[in-house]
Amino acid sequence: MDFQNYFPIWTKLTTSQQEQLLGGLMERNVSKGTVLHNGNMDCTGLLLVKTGQLRAYILSDEGREITIYRLFDRDMCLFSASCIMRSIQFDVTIEAEKDTVIWIIPADLYQGIMAESAPVANYTNELMATRFSDVMWLVEQIMWKSLDKRVAAFLLEETSIEGTNTLKITHEAIANHLGSHREVITRMLRYFQSEGMVNLSRGTVEITDTHKLESLCDN
């Protein structure tokens, strides 16, 4: 499968725009853990995920993290090319959560096409609206939901992404997704274990009662 099949508005581009894109594209294999973009880097470009998984997060001055969204196969990352819009006044860090194959579209190339193409500009609008919705969901979670519900929802989301109830994840990593501290997450997971919802062992969280976790979330 080639780029053409992954870029949803390919057929709405002119032949010249298609040629420009194909001429400027770069395909890259990145290993799990690689930081693809952060606020200090130059404008990396738009990232289209062929296969794999990326995580976008923000960092506090003290080094605390919180995940703002994740990207999977066929998702496009816009904020690694934040230079294309002057109104984007925030920095995100983009990291590969799994070994990932991406296409990089250079920012200036995309910007040029977007300036002249209503379909590309409207597609970009929908991309931004999708991420905006992710962040609004996050605001609602951190404002109105207690941490036990957020941890439960995170564990359920992970089992869905990974397709297994046995998650290879550290307490530190969970804390970094949720903007919390490792000690706080450890205490919460031990409480979940005492309630029979999870089983903890080194580097692993096994979900043993999905229904109980779900009802905790919905409560």
Next chain:
Amino acid sequence: MDFQNYFPIWTKLTTSQQEQLLGGLMERNVSKGTVLHNGNMDCTGLLLVKTGQLRAYILSDEGREITIYRLFDRDMCLFSASCIMRSIQFDVTIEAEKDTVIWIIPADLYQGIMAESAPVANYTNELMATRFSDVMWLVEQIMWKSLDKRVAAFLLEETSIEGTNTLKITHEAIANHLGSHREVITRMLRYFQSEGMVNLSRGTVEITDTHKLESLCDN
């Protein structure tokens, strides 16, 4: 001053698009406190502020509020027309914070022009990026900043908006901006008063030491 002078990309529209816009526009005077849009309403349309002040906020199931951004003269409100983009998956409430004069651009009219006009689609992108930046700022505040700093920053912002150090605002209203509870805000303001930073009387918060409030924020 007319609509043409307030709509920043007016000259980038075709004559036909200009006529469509002028033909579909509605000008409205709304009194302070009017709810212009909420999630249950039909798609209200885009709101362009001629003069006045709007507040966009979200509501929890329990009725708690948090302000996500505010709009002043010449600002455009996009999320009152969230139906124009299917990827906008969240609801905001828009309320007039002062007596306000707005133009309403019907959503379907704007959507039609945006679909064919790259300048309008790119302008809309910049609008959304601006609000996105507001919300990312909010996420950073609620994740990494303690409430004392957030209350101090809010009071300083208000004095700047209102052009006075004597704010006519209730503790309840401050709580609704910050997603907190009235009792918590009252306790915080009393602490600020004991530190000589504010002076409290019924319905009024007077800022008496701006420098001390500022250094609390920056701390």
